[in-house]
Amino acid sequence: MDSRLTIRDFLRVFDLVSSNGTKQQSKYQLDGLSAWHDFDGYTCWLGYKDVTVTLMFHGSLKIEYDKPSSYNELVERCLALTASEPMS
Known part of the structure; x- marks a missing residue:
């Protein structure tokens, strides 16, 4: 695994994509990334x-x-996405 991203970073990206992306069928789409979850x-x-x-x-x-x-x-897209959003 690339050491630039942790599990927490991936979870943050998931949250950003699912919160700010557009829903298409059962997936959220944002900047070429897709996010989805089970039931x-x-x-x-x-x-x-x-x-x-x-x-x-x-x-x-x-x-x-x-x-x-x-x-x-x-990885580059995730880093760019998390850099543009302030930590909460």
């Missing part, structure tokens, strides 16, 4: 191109991707 909210996902970040209830994180370049783009 009870215990598992959340972030998606970008071929990258899927799974955020699980007990603080577990799973990142799957085919192309390292896609993952690097996701």
